[in-house]
Amino acid sequence: MLWYHDHGMGMTSVNVYAGLAGLYLIRDPADERLGLPRGEFEVPLILQDRTFHRDGSLAYTMTQREGEDTPVVNGKAYPFLAVEPRRYRLRILNASNERFWRLRFEVPRDVLPQPTLPFWLIGTDGGFRAPLQMLNFLISPAERYDLLVDFSHIPMGTNITLTNYHAPVHYPGMPGMGPVISEIMQFQVTKPLSGGADRTTPPKKLKLPEPAPLAPKPHTRRREWVTYQHKLFGTMTFNAVPFMEPSQDFIEAGSTEIWEYINPNHDAHPMHVHLVNFQVLNRQPMDAAAYQADYEKWLDGGRKPEDRPVLANYLTGPPIPPDPDEARSDKDTFKSYPETVTRIIIQEFSPPTETIASIPGSGTEFPATYVHHCHILEHEDDDLMRPWTIVRNGDRGDQGGGHSHSH
Numbered sequence: 001m002l003w004y005h006d007h008g009m010g011m012t013s014v015n016v017y018a019g020l021a022g023l024y025l026i027r028d029p030a031d032e033r034l035g036l037p038r039g040e041f042e043v044p045l046i047l048q049d050r051t052f053h054r055d056g057s058l059a060y061t062m063t064q065r066e067g068e069d070t071p072v073v074n075g076k077a078y079p080f081l082a083v084e085p086r087r088y089r090l091r092i093l094n095a096s097n098e099r100f101w102r103l104r105f106e107v108p109r110d111v112l113p114q115p116t117l118p119f120w121l122i123g124t125d126g127g128f129r130a131p132l133q134m135l136n137f138l139i140s141p142a143e144r145y146d147l148l149v150d151f152s153h154i155p156m157g158t159n160i161t162l163t164n165y166h167a168p169v170h171y172p173g174m175p176g177m178g179p180v181i182s183e184i185m186q187f188q189v190t191k192p193l194s195g196g197a198d199r200t201t202p203p204k205k206l207k208l209p210e211p212a213p214l215a216p217k218p219h220t221r222r223r224e225w226v227t228y229q230h231k232l233f234g235t236m237t238f239n240a241v242p243f244m245e246p247s248q249d250f251i252e253a254g255s256t257e258i259w260e261y262i263n264p265n266h267d268a269h270p271m272h273v274h275l276v277n278f279q280v281l282n283r284q285p286m287d288a289a290a291y292q293a294d295y296e297k298w299l300d301g302g303r304k305p306e307d308r309p310v311l312a313n314y315l316t317g318p319p320i321p322p323d324p325d326e327a328r329s330d331k332d333t334f335k336s337y338p339e340t341v342t343r344i345i346i347q348e349f350s351p352p353t354e355t356i357a358s359i360p361g362s363g364t365e366f367p368a369t370y371v372h373h374c375h376i377l378e379h380e381d382d383d384l385m386r387p388w389t390i391v392r393n394g395d396r397g398d399q400g401g402g403h404s405h406s407h
Contacts, residue, residue, distance in 0.1 A: 013377035035201030067169030067178030080186040086198035100171035104136035120203040126330025140270035142375035264288035282319035288339035
């Protein structure tokens, strides 16, 4: 499940907030043999938070506070979905400007032995993954989660509530900084089972195509991206370089790289890379205050490459494996947690050079420039976005502007 939205320079946040976003599904005929819920039993759910004036018109209040106060799903506030007692496939997109959601399905106390309904994660941003049973998950802006939820053991007439908890704005922020949203929507088990029976494949028996794990090699190139903010509430950038400056990062077509996102901030950032899928490699805690202080000294000293702070000197613990819900998954957006370096591995930078969708002249030409950015849209508008360029035959391939190094 992919999505698209307005990318207007400096006003992406307000244009997406106004409604310039949508999603679409890319299917493989082989998917039909997997036995997944289809048709009305496959439901896209676009989660956003909005604020409304008394007359029902849309209000944008994020210049005064963080986050909005009303949940909307597929454009409706506090909706419900009448469901049958069977398995459903829910395709969830977080299309909020800023808000992370920590989601679970709450059931009445007398229905199940536990207060939440278990579900199965079967896919993320880039498609299928090995099924993983879960009770809750944290989804940041732009991430997609593909779920199987089984209502077959729920008594008729039961209301199940999709709730949000322990996810303040900005995540993992201070409670009270933004409006709290706890209830999002209801699933009402009120429709009789149609078709005689649920013939979909039980999650434990699913055989889904899984991404092959990506492993770095000794000489895989590494590239550092520092989420830089000189002072609280100041402009954010990658590597202290404004977005409009020309690309300084040149990547050989077809190559593999590890990108290290260094986040000395107090907030988590959902980082999105255009064009490619990747896998989260690991995370590592760091002495954020010391790194920030030395990084600013390096900036003030003229950015001499030989004096750039060496990340390894600030790490405070061993590498931490990816979260279970993102491990061995193809991703295009990941959570860069505060005071942490997060590493992703990108297997191949290969833009589509052939004709696309029979449109003449639609193939990519080299050098090919793309962007990556924080998907908190107000941060993206605030300059937390940078271009990077794919080249062929080594053209400018080693002129990384001091932002990359090899191990």
